[in-house]
Amino acid sequence: MAKAKKQTKAGKLSIADMRKLVNKKAGVQVAHDLTGENPTEVKGWIPTGSRWLNGIICRGQMAGIPVGKISSIAGLSASGKSYMAAQIAGNAQDMGIQVVYFDSESAIDPSFLANAGCDIDNVLYVQAQSVEFVLETIEQLLSSNEGRMLFIWDSLAQTPAVSDIAGDFNPLSSMAVKPRILSKGFAKLTQPIANSEATLLILNQLKTNITSNIWEARMEPYFTPGGKALKYAYSLEIWLTARKNKDAKIFDDKGFQVGSELKAKIKKSRFGSEGRECGFKITWAGDDVKILDEESWFEAIKSSEHLKSGGAWWTLVYADGKEKKFQGPQWLSMLEDEKFRARVLELLDEEVVLKFKEKTGDASAFYNLEGEEDV
Numbered sequence: 001m002a003k004a005k006k007q008t009k010a011g012k013l014s015i016a017d018m019r020k021l022v023n024k025k026a027g028v029q030v031a032h033d034l035t036g037e038n039p040t041e042v043k044g045w046i047p048t049g050s051r052w053l054n055g056i057i058c059r060g061q062m063a064g065i066p067v068g069k070i071s072s073i074a075g076l077s078a079s080g081k082s083y084m085a086a087q088i089a090g091n092a093q094d095m096g097i098q099v100v101y102f103d104s105e106s107a108i109d110p111s112f113l114a115n116a117g118c119d120i121d122n123v124l125y126v127q128a129q130s131v132e133f134v135l136e137t138i139e140q141l142l143s144s145n146e147g148r149m150l151f152i153w154d155s156l157a158q159t160p161a162v163s164d165i166a167g168d169f170n171p172l173s174s175m176a177v178k179p180r181i182l183s184k185g186f187a188k189l190t191q192p193i194a195n196s197e198a199t200l201l202i203l204n205q206l207k208t209n210i211t212s213n214i215w216e217a218r219m220e221p222y223f224t225p226g227g228k229a230l231k232y233a234y235s236l237e238i239w240l241t242a243r244k245n246k247d248a249k250i251f252d253d254k255g256f257q258v259g260s261e262l263k264a265k266i267k268k269s270r271f272g273s274e275g276r277e278c279g280f281k282i283t284w285a286g287d288d289v290k291i292l293d294e295e296s297w298f299e300a301i302k303s304s305e306h307l308k309s310g311g312a313w314w315t316l317v318y319a320d321g322k323e324k325k326f327q328g329p330q331w332l333s334m335l336e337d338e339k340f341r342a343r344v345l346e347l348l349d350e351e352v353v354l355k356f357k358e359k360t361g362d363a364s365a366f367y368n369l370e371g372e373e374d375v
Contacts, residue, residue, distance in 0.1 A: 039194040042066045042271075046095065046150065046199065049087035049291040052278040052300045053264050055352035056366075057236060059272030062353060064091075065201055066271070067148070068194045070186065070233050074204040074224045075240030080262055080282040081203045082108065083116060084240075085152050087291060088201060090117030092150040097199070100141065101152045104128035104159040115289040128159045131178055135185035138200070142192045150199045156182075157205040157225045179227025186233035202230075206239060237268040243279055250281055259283035259292075275367050276356070298331050301347045303365055318343055 013021070022031040032038035045064035048054055057063040065071050065088055075081045089099045090113075101108065101123055110120050128134050138151055153159070161177045193200055206222040222239070224230070231237070242248055243261040250259035261281045266273050280296040283289060301307055306317040316324045318339070326334050335341045356366050 039068065039191070041068075043068050043197050044095065046088055046097070047091045048084060049091065050264070050278070050280045050293055050296065051348065052280060052293075052296050052352060053238075055300075055348065056264075056266060056273055056276040056278050056356075057269065057271060060353065060357040062349070063271065064088075065199060066235055067097075067199050068197045069235035069270075070190065070193060070200045070202070071236040071238075072202045072204055072224075072230070072234050073238045073240065074206050074267075075262075076206050076222075076242065078260070078284070079206075079240040079242065080260070080284060081240060082112075082154055083282055083284055083289060084291070085154055085201060085203055086113050086116035086118055089113070089123065089150065089152060090119075092199070093119050093122060097148045097150050098122070098124070098145075099150050099152065100124045100126060100138075101154065102126050102128040102134050102137075102159075103154050105155070108154065112289065128153065130162045130165060131156075131159050131181050131185070132162050134159060135181070135189065138189060139192070142189075142196050142198060146196075148197050148199075150201065153200070153202045155203040155205060156230075157207075176227070178225075179229060182226055183229035186229060190233055202234075206241070231268065234268050235270045236266070239265045239267050241265070250283060256285070258285040273356070277367060278352075294332060294335055297335075297344055297348055298328070301344065301351050303361070304347045304351050306343075306347055316340065316343060319346070 016033075019031040019033065023029050032040075034040070042058075044067040045054070045058075045062075046067065047064040048057075051062070054062050054064045058066075073081050073084055085101075086108075089101065092099055099118070099122070101113075103125065104127075106127060108125070113120050113123065126134075126137065134153060141149060141151075161181055163177050189200070192198075204224045204226060207225060209220055209223045222241075240262050243263050248261040249257050250261070252258045259282050261279060263277060263279050266276045268274055269276075278296070279299060281292040283292065302309075308315045308317070312327055313325050314328065316326070318324070324334075324340060335344065355361055
């Protein structure tokens with residue numbers, strides 16, 4: 001009679017051995033050493049075009065749109081979403097990142113992109129035929145291209161599902177189809193985007209939250225279409241709304257409106273800054289399309305003890321104690337002086353980045369811009 005084989009008990013595996021075992025089972029590297037390079041890390045940040053906004057995205061550093069993650073910019077009509085996306089696209093190109101622009105509205109103007117700083121000869125423009133088409137194209141490009149890519153989807157709200165195109169105009173016939181597609185699609189794409197060091201930036205609309213609940217209507221006046229699954233996929237979500245102050249519109253010397261002032265709020269951040277706000281102006285008419293970035297620095301550092309006001313005059317105090325007086329309208333010309341500009345950037349980092357990181361001062365100063373109502 002044959003003897004039964006004696007079963008040997010497996011020995012204790014080290015973390016390194018377990019990592020090798022898991023990667024062998026997966027066939028690709030899915031288990032990582034968190035003390036070394038791994039897909040959870042942000043490998044870089046694409047500047048938004050607003051230094052103040054860059055400074056409120058990630059606790060403790062000057063950031064931007066995170067590379068390797070899915071982000072969203074949502075806003076009201078004409079709030080500057082497409083312009084900010086164009087600015088981000090141009091900044092990505094400067095970093096050697098290829099840009100793929102999905103346009104569901106067939107409305108992006110090449111000259112608009114060029115004026116925003118994009119090299120339009122090196123932008124892959126794609127009409128967003130359907131939600132499924134966009135997701136499948138991203139998946140295919142991720143598996144075929146080893147270069148770093150920025151995917152811009154403008155806009156998700158206006159992109160139909162295949163069933164929307166093939167069906168009738170009755171909204172009930174395809175109710176909740178798009179959210180289900182997006183839920184599956186984003187669950188499928190999140191890891192490949194991280195592993196490829198790609199970036200997906202989704203532009204979305206803010207729509208009025210129609211509800212009979214007065215408290216809800218006041219506290220959450222807007223919502224973004226596409227379903228709740230999107231919120232879980234985003235590492236960063238920014239909402240753009242118009243400022244409520246009297247100077248929120250920008251006019252040229254003939255009285256024509258050429259821009260507007262926006263409030264940007266971090267609605268979701270995996271980088272420790274949810275709820276933070278900033279403001280800046282955008283000119284969106286004519287050839288001079290841009291974020292008025294330097295103008296916003298003045299507002300950002302007004303709370304600094306090193307910037308003092310007295311009537312029509314302001315005094316900037318340098319690190320060595322010396323002072324420089326100026327008037328508000330002189331701000332941009334003052335920034336042409338290298339010493340003045342360097343000091344302003346120091347104070348900007350201190351007021352926007354370091355004080356929030358170290359929890360210095362009144363917390364409400366970081367979260368509620370000029371006491372305006374929440375959005």
